[in-house]
Amino acid sequence: MPCCFDAHSAKLVARAGFPLTFMSGFAVSATRLGLPDTGLISYGEMLDQGRNICAAVGIPVIGDGDTGYGNVLNVKRTVAGYAAAGFAAVMIEDQVAPKRCGHTRGKQVVERPEALSRIRAALDARDEGADILILARTDARAALGLDEALARARDFEALGADIIFVEAPRSVDEMRAVAAATARPNLVNMVEQGDTPVLPPDKLAALGFKIAAYPITLLSAATRAMEEALAALSDGREPANLASFSHLREVAGFDDYAKAEKKYADQ
Numbered sequence: 001m002p003c004c005f006d007a008h009s010a011k012l013v014a015r016a017g018f019p020l021t022f023m024s025g026f027a028v029s030a031t032r033l034g035l036p037d038t039g040l041i042s043y044g045e046m047l048d049q050g051r052n053i054c055a056a057v058g059i060p061v062i063g064d065g066d067t068g069y070g071n072v073l074n075v076k077r078t079v080a081g082y083a084a085a086g087f088a089a090v091m092i093e094d095q096v097a098p099k100r101c102g103h104t105r106g107k108q109v110v111e112r113p114e115a116l117s118r119i120r121a122a123l124d125a126r127d128e129g130a131d132i133l134i135l136a137r138t139d140a141r142a143a144l145g146l147d148e149a150l151a152r153a154r155d156f157e158a159l160g161a162d163i164i165f166v167e168a169p170r171s172v173d174e175m176r177a178v179a180a181a182t183a184r185p186n187l188v189n190m191v192e193q194g195d196t197p198v199l200p201p202d203k204l205a206a207l208g209f210k211i212a213a214y215p216i217t218l219l220s221a222a223t224r225a226m227e228e229a230l231a232a233l234s235d236g237r238e239p240a241n242l243a244s245f246s247h248l249r250e251v252a253g254f255d256d257y258a259k260a261e262k263k264y265a266d267q
Helices: 007-015 025-033 043-056 072-084 110-125 140-144 146-159 172-179 201-209 217-234 245-252 254-265
Strands: 020-022 062-063 089-093 135-138 165-168 187-191 209-212
Touching: 007 020, 007 043, 007 217, 007 245, 020 043, 020 135, 025 043, 025 217, 043 062, 072 089, 072 110, 089 110, 110 135, 110 146, 135 146, 140 146, 146 165, 146 172, 165 172, 172 187, 172 201, 245 254
Parallel strands: 020 062, 062 089, 089 135, 135 165, 165 187, 187 209
Antiparallel strands: none
């Protein structure tokens, strides 16, 4: 599951044939604000970005709900808002505020009772009418150790979370333990050069994971491509490996627009 950061990247994921995508908080913070994923982006900014993404594609989109943007009532509001925006699922995590990227140092998590209260509030919002799945995430591995992370995962499952996510296991053995800890579908984060071993999809499936997210792959690829194009322009050269103008127009939807315009003009 490649993660997107705007409507254009989401459309590329869908066009490539992937069955779902994830709106990455890391990538949205970087592209929308030019800021790091350290809790600076707001609920309103994420919701606005997500609304555009969900409207642009016909595949399910998972939204990064961070810590819920406040107390448990904020969590409920976040879940309801993400559902109304069109998200198929929302991720709620147990970090303290301000939260940090899951593969950076210095992360802290709230006590387990507060973590469970957040997930309980998210589930209440779902059960009270928000048509959305709840992806419960714990970052306790880095802060408190694997045993505490697995205990939280089991508690999230017992509460009724739809998908479980233990962030940043540090070895294949830890990944295997994470996948075996609950019977719910498990998500694993494939962060290039992060804390978790990056494995091919077949090996992840063999370990027991149902969903593999690639949160920064597209952003990393786009960043490198833009830097190379800028270096070429700076040197007075024509950038290499550019998409053709016709392809860019087609991806942006000009062809579909022209067909629709003609349809109504002919009536």
